[in-house]
Amino acid sequence: MPIIKKPSRLVTRRSALKGLAVGTGAVAAAGTLPGFVRYSQAQSSEPIRIGFQVHRTGIGAAYGRWYDRTTQAATKAINDAGGINGRPVEIIAEDDGTDPKRGAEVVEKFASQHNCDLAFGTLFSHVVFGSAPRAGELKIPYFVVSEGHHVASGKLNRYTLQPGITDVKSQVQAMAPFVSDNLGKKVTMIYPDFAFGHDHRDYFSAALEQQGGEVIAKIAIPPTESSFTKYFPKIPRDTEVIYHVMVGPAVLTFVKEMGEFYGPNKPEIFGFIDSLEAVDMASPGLEFLEGSYFWEGNPRYAQKDQSTYDKDYRAAVGVDDNGASVSDPKDVSTYSHMFGCWETLYTIKDGMEAAGYKGPEDRTKLIEAVESITDIPHSAEHPQGAKIFNGKTHQVFGHQYISKVKDGKLELAHTTSIEDTLYDDEVDYTTQPF
Amino acid sequence: MDLGPYLLLASLEGAVAAAVLALTAVGLSLVFGVMRVVNVAHGEFFMLGAVLAWWFASLVAGHPAFGFVLALICAPLIAAVIAAAADYFVLKRLNYDPEATIVATIGLLYIIQQTVLMTYGPDARPVEAPFNARIYLPWFGYSTYKFFVIGAAIVLLIGVWIMLTKTRIGLVLRASQLDSEMALAFGIKVDQVYAMVFGLGAGLAAMAAVLVVPIQQAHYLMGGDPLLLSFIVVIIGGLGSIAGTVVAAILIGMSDGIISVFFSPTLAKIIATLLVAFVLIFRPTGLFGKRSI
Numbered sequence: 001m002p003i004i005k006k007p008s009r010l011v012t013r014r015s016a017l018k019g020l021a022v023g024t025g026a027v028a029a030a031g032t033l034p035g036f037v038r039y040s041q042a043q044s045s046e047p048i049r050i051g052f053q054v055h056r057t058g059i060g061a062a063y064g065r066w067y068d069r070t071t072q073a074a075t076k077a078i079n080d081a082g083g084i085n086g087r088p089v090e091i092i093a094e095d096d097g098t099d100p101k102r103g104a105e106v107v108e109k110f111a112s113q114h115n116c117d118l119a120f121g122t123l124f125s126h127v128v129f130g131s132a133p134r135a136g137e138l139k140i141p142y143f144v145v146s147e148g149h150h151v152a153s154g155k156l157n158r159y160t161l162q163p164g165i166t167d168v169k170s171q172v173q174a175m176a177p178f179v180s181d182n183l184g185k186k187v188t189m190i191y192p193d194f195a196f197g198h199d200h201r202d203y204f205s206a207a208l209e210q211q212g213g214e215v216i217a218k219i220a221i222p223p224t225e226s227s228f229t230k231y232f233p234k235i236p237r238d239t240e241v242i243y244h245v246m247v248g249p250a251v252l253t254f255v256k257e258m259g260e261f262y263g264p265n266k267p268e269i270f271g272f273i274d275s276l277e278a279v280d281m282a283s284p285g286l287e288f289l290e291g292s293y294f295w296e297g298n299p300r301y302a303q304k305d306q307s308t309y310d311k312d313y314r315a316a317v318g319v320d321d322n323g324a325s326v327s328d329p330k331d332v333s334t335y336s337h338m339f340g341c342w343e344t345l346y347t348i349k350d351g352m353e354a355a356g357y358k359g360p361e362d363r364t365k366l367i368e369a370v371e372s373i374t375d376i377p378h379s380a381e382h383p384q385g386a387k388i389f390n391g392k393t394h395q396v397f398g399h400q401y402i403s404k405v406k407d408g409k410l411e412l413a414h415t416t417s418i419e420d421t422l423y424d425d426e427v428d429y430t431t432q433p434f
Numbered sequence: 435m436d437l438g439p440y441l442l443l444a445s446l447e448g449a450v451a452a453a454v455l456a457l458t459a460v461g462l463s464l465v466f467g468v469m470r471v472v473n474v475a476h477g478e479f480f481m482l483g484a485v486l487a488w489w490f491a492s493l494v495a496g497h498p499a500f501g502f503v504l505a506l507i508c509a510p511l512i513a514a515v516i517a518a519a520a521d522y523f524v525l526k527r528l529n530y531d532p533e534a535t536i537v538a539t540i541g542l543l544y545i546i547q548q549t550v551l552m553t554y555g556p557d558a559r560p561v562e563a564p565f566n567a568r569i570y571l572p573w574f575g576y577s578t579y580k581f582f583v584i585g586a587a588i589v590l591l592i593g594v595w596i597m598l599t600k601t602r603i604g605l606v607l608r609a610s611q612l613d614s615e616m617a618l619a620f621g622i623k624v625d626q627v628y629a630m631v632f633g634l635g636a637g638l639a640a641m642a643a644v645l646v647v648p649i650q651q652a653h654y655l656m657g658g659d660p661l662l663l664s665f666i667v668v669i670i671g672g673l674g675s676i677a678g679t680v681v682a683a684i685l686i687g688m689s690d691g692i693i694s695v696f697f698s699p700t701l702a703k704i705i706a707t708l709l710v711a712f713v714l715i716f717r718p719t720g721l722f723g724k725r726s727i
Contacts, residue, residue, distance in 0.1 A: 056556070057551060057556050058556070058655075059655075061555075061556030061557065062556070062557055064556075065556075222699060222700060224659070225699065226650045226656070226659065227447070227451070227649070227650065229443070229447050229576075230443070230444065230447045230691065230694045230695040230699070232574070233439075233440050233443055233444075233574070233695060250558065250650065250651065251558075252558070252560050252651055253649065253650050253651060257577075260568050260575050260576060260577045261574050261575055261576075262574075262575065263568055263570065263575040278557070283560055284498075284560060284562045284563075284566075285560070
């Protein structure tokens with residue numbers, strides 16, 4: 001009988017000790033890693049990859065910096081609470097240079113190179129316009145935080161949604177009653193000469209007419225302009241209110257030169273805070289704005305009746321009561337816009353959880369789930385306020401704030417209702433095929 | 435607004451634009467005249483001046499005038515030193531070959547721009563004007579600082595002119611411009627002259643930027659417009675002609691101011707560009723340029 005030598009199955013003392021040491025080490029390590037154990041229940045612990053299209057350079061850079069901080073803070077908060085469907089969220093950020101062509105390339109990179117589940121984050125309307133068609137072609141959900149009216153206007157596609165920030169049309173429309181009741185009926189508008197400015201021009205003129213007011217002059221300024229005095233003579237003398245909305249690096253010059261031009265005999269001034277996002281209200285020249293009014297998406301200065309949600313959100317992102325970075329009081333946030341990143345990420349979370357999202361094959365389910373969202377309550381996830389999402393137009397609607405400049409700070413003067421911001425649907429994306 | 439005050443405002447705006455433009459363009463023209471180098475990075479030296487001005491102004495506490503004066507002295511100096519170094523380490527190695535120097539200065543443009551982006555960041559930052567009194571005219575107010583810009587630019591341009599025509603340095607510069615080989619034969623250290631001219635050109639651009647930065651803000655992309663306008667001015671005035679450059683700067687600056695106020699800024703740019711095209715067709719050497727030998 002041949003002797004078969006069996007391979008030894010006996011465990012030696014040495015290997016047993018080794019295995020034991022590695023095993024306990026791993027368990028101990030897992031215990032110390034925050035959130036590690038919680039993901040272990042999920043079918044897949046692969047992270048959900050969110051492509052973050054961010055304006056790190058170009059004219060949108062200040063917004064980009066704060067969009068990034070808010071996004072990182074929201075991601076941390078979501079991951080600390082167990083992630084989405086038990087999976088961690090991973091942000092893959094790419095700079096689009098605030099450039100539409102680069103924007104489309106970035107979306108393409110997210111879809112084909114980084115294997116992202118979706119793309120998110122863009123602010124500037126021309127970048128959204130440049131990128132959204134590509135997102136539609138690549139069939140990757142594209143959640144923008146842009147406040148342009150392009151989503152709800154029907155010009156984009158079923159893959160593009162804006163659930164975290166209201167659009168210009170509703171913002172502007174909600175301002176008209178306040179302006180005509182409190183400031184004056186004859187308005188001169190000064191706005192940048194591209195889509196965003198044209199939205200202001202068209203929707204505010206129409207809304208003001210409904211209130212019995214009139215826009216008596218419309219002054220379009222090229223977005224690259226660096227000197228503004230030459231435009232001010234075009235403001236008619238009988239102007240009661242100057243309505244200004246400027247963006248880009250030259251906004252301080254704009255206000256300063258307006259101050260030099262008018263001095264103390266100024267008309268009432270109503271502006272969109274876009275003109276001064278990321279700009280310290282104590283900057284030289286801005287004292288001219290004392291007593292003027294601003295639209296704010298979310299009050300920059302912590303108000304007396306600040307909600308606990310706002311307080312917690314401020315702390316999570318690292319913003320102090322004056323709207324500046326806690327680490328550098330000169331680094332002022334883009335408080336009226338960046339909450340959109342926080343809220344959009346939570347809406348993505350809700351959508352993915354409702355859709356039972358597992359991977360890119362469920363992208364259409366995610367879009368359908370978000371489309372079916374309607375009421376969004378004021379909460380830690382939505383610190384700016386309650387909102388109503390319109391699944392047909394892919395656009396969210398919410399409260400708008402009007403603040404007055406008092407002692408160099410912005411003090412909340414009026415909060416609009418959500419109803420003030422609603423308008424008739426211009427599109428039904430849900431009828432479009434995927 | 436009535437036509438009179440309207441025209442006054444337009445002329446004032448035009449004069450400020452012309453003053454800044456003349457300083458910037460003279461720098462570009464000087465470099466081309468003496469070295470035959472088309473400095474595409476000229477606008478970036480302008481930007482560097484503005485960014486350095488912000489930095490110096492933020493170093494000094496107290497009255498904004500102290501920081502401004504410090505910036506007015508130091509920012510152009512630093513820009514000049516960087517430019518002279520670029521001349522020594524890059525342009526000289528290319529033997530000032532016209533095509534190669536264009537490519538090299540394009541490279542320089544990106545290096546400066548991106549370095550500023552990485553260090554100073556993408557924000558536009560204000561510099562407080564040394565004084566900011568407002569003149570009350572019956573029709574509109576105007577900043578006194580803008581008059582200072584016009585005055586300072588005139589003084590600086592007269593200084594450059596005196597230096598070129600009355601001093602030994604100017605003589606050496608003109609000699610190198612007329613015939614660099616002959617100048618070399620007469621013992622003029624042409625390399626040093628070239629480094630100095632390149633530095634001077636950059637310094638003038640930086641100086642213009644320091645003057646303008648309390649009106650505008652320092653931003654890493656601000657070099658594009660001055661470069662384009664300087665080229666327009668230098669082409670209209672005649673490449674290498676200082677007098678032509680100043681005249682063209684006044685022409686372009688004033689017409690830009692007046693056309694922008696009465697019609698639109700876009701039209702002003704269109705007309706300036708059209709003027710360049712006509713000058714190139716009918717008088718390729720520019721209004722004041724001499725035919726090269």
